[in-house]
């Protein structure tokens with residue numbers, strides 16, 4: 610291995626990559642299918658970055674006219690963090706988090722987002738048939754944060770979501786309708802699926818439509834207590850607790866992103882910081898060149 614490294618760096622990095630990949634595949638055989646899909650996203654993301662990293666490290670740097678060595682440019686692929694980086698720049702944000710919403714159909718997920726983002730509520734509307742992604746910028750402390758709110762594509766009717774919905778989420782809002790008992794019962798299925806893909810991210814339980822029956826707020830719902838989750842009584846119709854709940858979840862999502870407790874998230878965060886540093890260095894250099 611060492612001799613290969615001396616003679617050919619590129620081959621060495623390829624062999625190393627292959628070894629890591631094969632070890633990873635060995636582990637994959639022991640996991641349930643749902644976790645495997647999640648891991649495949651991880652492999653795709655991480656392999657592209659490793660390849661870019663090694664390519665950049667081993668590439669001979671061409672000389673400029675002045676004779677100095679030009680910094681090699683990394684061949685960028687449309688990975689998630691690159692998109693995050695571009696969006697962060699576009700929205701002039703320092704951080705980017707993803708928050709997903711779970712719950713049965715018609716519990717009011719879209720209406721809650723509508724209320725928070727536009728302070729608006731239109732009672733009659735078609736069910737969500739396409740995936741809706743809302744972009745929202747906010748300031749926490751003195752940091753500008755870009756929040757991606759993901760709303761379902763009506764897929765929840767099948768009592769399950771596509772793995773990509775959970776991918777890289779930093780927090781989850783689980784909603785049920787206080788007028789429909791079954792939506793409360795189904796929370797346990799949603800929670801189980803969430804934990805299969807995102808074992809550690811912050812999550813909360815939201816009891817929506819309390820405007821229809823205010824007495825319901827005197828009842829206790831044990832699901833949240835049982836799993837140690839924050840619980841909110843809300844109403845998208847009159848706005849009760851909506852802003853409070855969303856603000857707290859954005860805070861928790863950001864906290865989680867900065868201090869992830871899941872190993873894979875830690876790696877992703879490291880890689881994102883690495884990408885970010887590199888791009889900042891590059892833009893500094895470009896700035897200096899332009900000044901000269």
Ligand SMILES: Nc1nc2c(ncn2[C@@H]2O[C@H](COP(=O)(O)OP(=O)(O)OP(=O)(O)O)[C@@H](O)[C@H]2O)c(=O)[nH]1
Pocket residue numbers: 713714715716717718719720721731732733734735736737738761763765817818819820821843844845846847
């Ligand atoms: N009374 C009352 N009705 C609400 C409230 N929030 C939502 N609704 C009604 O519940 C219905 C479903 O709301 P949506 O926001 O579309 O529910 P959803 O969970 O996004 O449903 P899908 O689009 O199928 O995923 C709509 O007719 C809303 O008007 C609320 O706070 N109070």
